[in-house]
Amino acid sequence: MGPNEVLLAVKDLEVSYGHINALSGVSLEVRRGEIVVLIGANGAGKSTLLATALGVNLPRAGSVAFRGKVISGQSADRNVRAGLCLVPEGRGVFAAMSVLDNLLLGAHHNLRGVQRNLARVYEWFPRLKERQKQVARTLSGGERQMLAMARALMSSPELIMVDEPSLGLAPIVVNDIFQILLRLNQEGFTILLSEQNAYKSLKCAHRGYVLETGRVTLSGTAQELLANPAVRAAYIGA
Ligand SMILES: Nc1ncnc2c1ncn2[C@@H]1O[C@H](COP(=O)(O)OP(=O)(O)O)[C@@H](O)[C@H]1O
Numbered sequence: 013m014g015p016n017e018v019l020l021a022v023k024d025l026e027v028s029y030g031h032i033n034a035l036s037g038v039s040l041e042v043r044r045g046e047i048v049v050l051i052g053a054n055g056a057g058k059s060t061l062l063a064t065a066l067g068v069n070l071p072r073a074g075s076v077a078f079r080g081k082v083i084s085g086q087s088a089d090r091n092v093r094a095g096l097c098l099v100p101e102g103r104g105v106f107a108a109m110s111v112l113d114n115l116l117l118g119a120h121h122n123l124r125g126v127q128r129n130l131a132r133v134y135e136w137f138p139r140l141k142e143r144q145k146q147v148a149r150t151l152s153g154g155e156r157q158m159l160a161m162a163r164a165l166m167s168s169p170e171l172i173m174v175d176e177p178s179l180g181l182a183p184i185v186v187n188d189i190f191q192i193l194l195r196l197n198q199e200g201f202t203i204l205l206s207e208q209n210a211y212k213s214l215k216c217a218h219r220g221y222v223l224e225t226g227r228v229t230l231s232g233t234a235q236e237l238l239a240n241p242a243v244r245a246a247y248i249g250a
């Protein structure tokens with residue numbers, strides 16, 4: 013249970029949708045305290061990997077272990093109670109509900125800690141506190157991303173997986189989102205995120221994996237990947 017404990021271990025994971033192989037033998041690890049980024053273009057398999065880790069998809073082969081225990085095949089619901097969570101691509105907030113009700117929905121696994129968790133979340137996201145009665149539909153894209161992350165945090169996770177948080181957001185708002193991810197990491201949350209924005213996410217992460225059509229083609233520390241000519245050419249444009 014030390015700081016270097018492997019929290020999430022994905023091994024030789026294969027996932028297919030009918031005849032389409034979305035993941036063809038992916039292995040990766042996330043250690044406690046890390047920010048790890050999964051870099052890949054559209055269709056690389058990022059969302060599939062995160063959804064399979066959560067327990068939404070069943071792998072055809074391979075395994076997912078959380079805190080040393082194999083969880084693949086277990087329901088997403090049970091995995092959330094065990095300390096995993098996923099902020100889905102496109103945020104997935106309930107547009108017709110208020111900010112507060114969205115947050116309370118995120119706490120349904122963990123009703124005992126609600127008031128404490130709400131206070132913590134409002135401290136990290138003061139803008140959501142100001143807007144707690146506002147209907148989520150009226151939030152900006154960045155605020156919706158914050159709400160989706162805050163809602164995930166209401167389940168008291170250990171590992172927070174965030175699928176393409178920067179998608180569709182203006183560069184200045186993307187910076188805010190990555191600042192928040194750094195803050196959450198400092199608060200003790202381990203983070204696995206997926207991104208097409210390789211430069212900004214690698215600036216914020218400790219390590220990364222490059223995913224191409226369902227396979228990991230490169231991995232290393234964030235510095236190594238930022239300096240890698242293939243990464244620069246394909247994902248950074250320099
Ligand atoms: N529900 C689905 N049904 C069929 N194919 C899918 C489905 N979801 C994803 N795929 C396919 O699986 C591959 C990986 O997709 P995805 O995991 O969404 O990649 P990414 O998140 O990196 O864009 C793509 O070829 C995509 O078209």
Ligand SMILES: [Mg+2]
Nearest residue numbers: 058059060101
């Ligand atoms: Mg995706």
